[in-house]
Amino acid sequence: MKKLMYSGAGLLLIAVAFLAFNVLSGLTLGNARLDLTEQKLYTISEGTKQILGEIEEPIDLYFFYSDKSARELAVLRNYATRVQELLEAYERAAKGKIKLHVIDPEPFSEDEDKAASFGLQAVPANQSGEQIYFGLAGTNGQDDKQIIPFFPLDQEEFLEYQVSQLVQSLAKPELPVVGLMSGLQINGGFDMASRQPTAPWMFMEQARQLFKITSLKIGIDQIPDSVSVLLLVHPKQMPEATLYAIDQFVLRGGKLLVFVDPFSEADTGMPMLPGDGADKASDLEPLFKAWGLRLMPGKVLGDGSYAMAVGMGQSQRPVRHAGWLGLPPRALNQDDVSTAGLESINVATSGILEPLEGAKTQFLPLLQSSEYAMPFEAARFGMLGNPEELLRDLQPTGERYAIAARISGPAQSAYPNGIEGQKDGLKAADNINVIAVADTDLLSDRMWVQVQDFFGQRMPQPFADNAGFAINALDNLSGSDALISVRSRGRFSRPFEVVEALQREAEAQFRVKEEDLQKRLGETEQKLAALQQNQDPSKPMELTPEQQATVQQFLAEKVRIRKELREVRFQLNSKIEELGGVLKFVNIALVPLLLTLGVLALWLWRRRKVA
């Protein structure tokens, strides 16, 4: 035997044993893994376990994955393995309530028809036209079905949320009830000017397909128990009884999506006094205070970076409006399920939300301004003639302001002693779930969708993701607490805080210098213009030698200031680059240098000892 081992045959035996062992271990040892990431990103979370524990009727999950067609796509194969393992973990944790079927839908097979009939999307695998299915369908005892048409490869962080949401909607198949309380005619109404009924907002039509919408009157003193999410739009001068009802609803676990606005353009109510902007404002002040946030009172957010160009009527060029913002992906929180993956959201004269100091709740910004933003007086917008003046007056503070935020965590009642006639309500809750948005206009059609009348059918053509955001938020809130907790596990973005601080500091310094230089530049230009205006337009331009000299001097000054400005901008990042340089040195050269010195010292020491 020993002789056989120590021969070429022995080598072959080792190779075969190694291969066989690893093929077998790949097949048999599933999910024996140690997750050492900080937030256990690769382990089923408590929230999911709770959802699985609450399943009453068995659920069938069909995992469609074109294994054979994807044989050359290593990245997809890896992710598919991960998805399958996760689904198997669900099956195990559900203790018989989930049955998983893994299906490889071969081309022209019954399985492929089944995948297609579920509504799964196939993507082409290669030029030969092979299709790959990589999605999930689920059914319950009542033949409800839910699908994930295709697992997006770039959304691994939401994988568990997606699957848990699917499982939950099968476990509790009735449509979630959304209670709508609105100060705007969001559900359609009557236009006084044209004496015509108006159509419901497109957002509501979309929401109606996914949720059961119940309209609630402003003024009610109790939110019905059947409501799982309250959609509150433009709350204005609400009676205390209604505020208390909302307070109690949120404390007893009801979810709230609230849109407030310092200046709602969709509010067509006539102002009491001309130019009275405050009349278009809404707020939920006492409740916000109890939840640890506030809407900056009487302030509208102005942003130089995200300002949209707005039309000023025919034959006029569009101008940029610092109060109308087109928010790009950078402004949308990419780690939250309600905003991740969205491309753009438009808001009009939105407000600013901020956490209160010492609040116990968590304040997670969902929509944020750029650094080139500042608060404006809301009253200005009531009689704003030319939006360009906003941009001119904009003095960025360097802060990124929150336009929407998710509020969660422990909260107290805003009315700890109850109200007249209702004394013994809830005083506090361990966890509330609120999403607050400081703009009501983002729901209105003109901010995000063109509606075309197509033979009597209203066809929406969205140009922004406003409705996507609002529906995602409703969808997320209408899930259970357990499901919402699945969302909040991952922290995939870990920015260089030190560098960001340096950046903020440098920008603040730059702005001070820039302002100064801009002022001087403005003065110089004004003087130059004044000199030229003194000329009689009927006469050809004639300057006295002194005037000419002054003009030359001003022009030179202008060039110098511009150059200085450029230099200041150039220096903006010098500190950051400096830090980068130091870090590069430390990581590339420092240890090798110390090591070399150490070796040299050792060598010298040894030589001396020998000598």
Next chain:
Amino acid sequence: MKQLPVVFKRELASYFATPLAYVFILIFLVLSGVFTFYMGGFYEGGQADLKAFFSFHPWLYLFLVPALAMRLWAEERKSGSIELLMTLPITRFDAVTGKFLAAWVFAGIALLLTFPMIITVNYLGEPDNGAIITAYLGSWLLAGSYLAIGSCMSALAKNQVIAFILAVSACFLFIVSGFPMVLDAFTGWAPQWLLDAVASLSFLTRFDAISKGVIDLRDLLYFITLMAAWLAATAIVVDLKKAD
């Protein structure tokens, strides 16, 4: 087995007796830093993790570790000291494992000297240190796997340069086995299980999984059995070639 610590100590000490070892560490540290900062764009990326750092390790090791391994046996064979070694009262297991462990620990020391990266990333932001530790473990296992292959190649060749080239080639095969260009050669005729088996041999996919922060028993067993298999092969080759 008793003599294993003796071999290990003698070998490890021999690394530090020559300037070659320092040169190896210097090259490794400088290159890993240069790759991380210049090719990986670590600083510009602005993310407090060490992805840019670890992603180059498989390629860095591809050339550095065989250089470390090439002298393990080839030198002994060339200088004839292998005959002396074989006459000593140590088993082949002790000799092979002792030499390997010394080289592996040496590689580990080189890896530990990249600690300024950990300090840097912790200074800049709040990284997931659990994932970083796992990635270090994965990197060390990877180095061990290259070493085991290199050890066998060193036993095969009398000439260190040839041992180096053989080891680089063999390691390269293990890197690319998950790539489409390799899998393409199998598609069409090979059954799926074989294709999966070949893909599962790839260092890259295994290392990727570990450097994410998840230690899968299968990945761990893969690296351990791979090392064991190549070391066993080394012992056989040493035995077969001792007469050469």
